[in-house]
Amino acid sequence: MSIQKDIRELIEAGIITSETAKKIEEHYAKKSSSPTNRLFVVFGILGAILVGLGIILMIAHNWDELSKTTKTVLAFLPLILSQFLCVYILLKKSVSKAWVESATTLLFFSIGACISLISQIYHIPGNLSSLLLVWMVLFLPLIYVMKSSVAPLLYIVGITYYAAEASYFSYPNFVPYAYWGLLLAVLPQYFILAKKSPKSNYLTLENIVIPLSVTIALGTFSSVGSYFMYVAYFSLFGLFYNIGANNLFGSNKTRSNPYKVIGALGTLTLLFVSSFEWFWLEAIQSKNELENWITYVSFWVALGITVLAIFYLLKLLKTKSIRELPIFAPLFLVFIILFGLGQFSSSVWILINVVILAVSILTIIEGAKKEHLGILNFGLAIITLWIIIRFLNTDLSFIIRGLLLITIGVGFFTANYLMLKKRKTNG
């Protein structure tokens, strides 16, 4: 390890005593669990997932040669074995993380395998969503009992699958309200993890999985008054961005702040979608759909999310002045105003395009000020995408379109070159 080499050098140079050196070494040893151990955990989990899925596929074959009794025994066997394994792990005093994670993963899949096989043997109808619901409810307590880190991830993926299956993939479909209850049930674990170990990799994974899951599940409300859903999604991405900007779950870096990334990308996607005229023409056409707005679930959902997003925006304003506020933080409020205007005139699309331009320019300026290449190029990417969408589809001649692309390319080069040069002179 390079640090040991450095320490030796420092001792030889007489900068630190050997006692201090020992302390430093101990500190680093405590801080990083050994990489081989971590590898064991990863392979343990992967192995358990593969074995679990394998068992389910074997079951899906539906063995005619086996009697009903044999099939039933086979259905319960993996479940009982993995339950015993988990009890053994709980009873043992110190047990490695690899064991906990693999055993919990195995138990997760055995529950699914058992109820799948039983409903296969008895031709129990129920669609896939009801099977997933039973499965996730049965697994839920283990998140807290086993204290495994993979458990909440598997569970969140499972309940998201349930929501999507109930609403998007099947007909007749229904609004899976149960999803929100199930999601609520996993949050205490999430908050505890964020408080106890804000730097853990599992927290970063949950920071990705949870907002994505909510993004997928929110659309299940969109059956009536679907235009409110645009407000709901806009506010949701605003909420995510502001949660990220407040550093509620973990550190400041973009890489480990998926809330910010998902919030910004989601906001941009919606801005681009609503930057077309047809979007607002359709909004006006479906205006009478919004007449009974007070009775729509989608309206209340949009309202609730917006209130939450405003709450976190205000919280952000306590630590930052309005000038320091990132451009993505208050955008959802701008959209709500534009959405209101859009009920009367379809020319709102022009304003949306102005907003996109403003966002990209402000992002570029922010990148230049902070001398951050990532932010700078993000701003440039937004404007490039905007130009491609706006101008390349139109009837402009090839020459003009070509010139446009060349200009963008040159712009990229110059901006990055100037930034690097500036950095060098500053450094």
Added chain:
Amino acid sequence: MVNKKTIITVFVIVAIIQLAVPAKMIWDKESILKTGKEFKFETAPVDPSDPFRGKYITLEFKENSYKIQSGSEWQEGEEVYVILNTNSKGFATIKDLSKAKPDEGLDYVKATIQYITGPLLDNVIVSYPFDRFYMEESKAYEAEKAYNETQLDSIKTTYALVNIKKGNAALKDVMIDGVSIIDIVNENQHKNK
């Protein structure tokens, strides 16, 4: 820190529930199979698949519609009790639909309203809780083929053998002219070898 004993106790309770839920599924179905009344539903199978439970044939029943008085308050997706009768050929027919649980003396099954059709919106299509018959991977498609062949022969009938008890149902077998579709597929596969 929560006591280890409590954690183990909670785990054991959870484990028992995890075992009890599938066990209850078995128990319910076994009780219907052992003591329920048998019905034959004429059917038309096709074969889709489910990622966890494998291949099955979907059963579409001929006796799935019922004329109601127009303007009655029935909704799609609503639960409904289907009161059953048997016709002269021995197949199940719908005698009536009811929102309330029928008397014990009647034979009935809990179903859902799939949709309502007709110019007067007076034709209710029900979906029975026994529309999937799981089969071995290689056999589901064969079963569909076997069924299609019988369709050319108008004398043959396909039906599902279902037991019904207190509104709940358990699907036992799918038959083509009195022979189990599994046996027919086995025989066909044997012949082809």
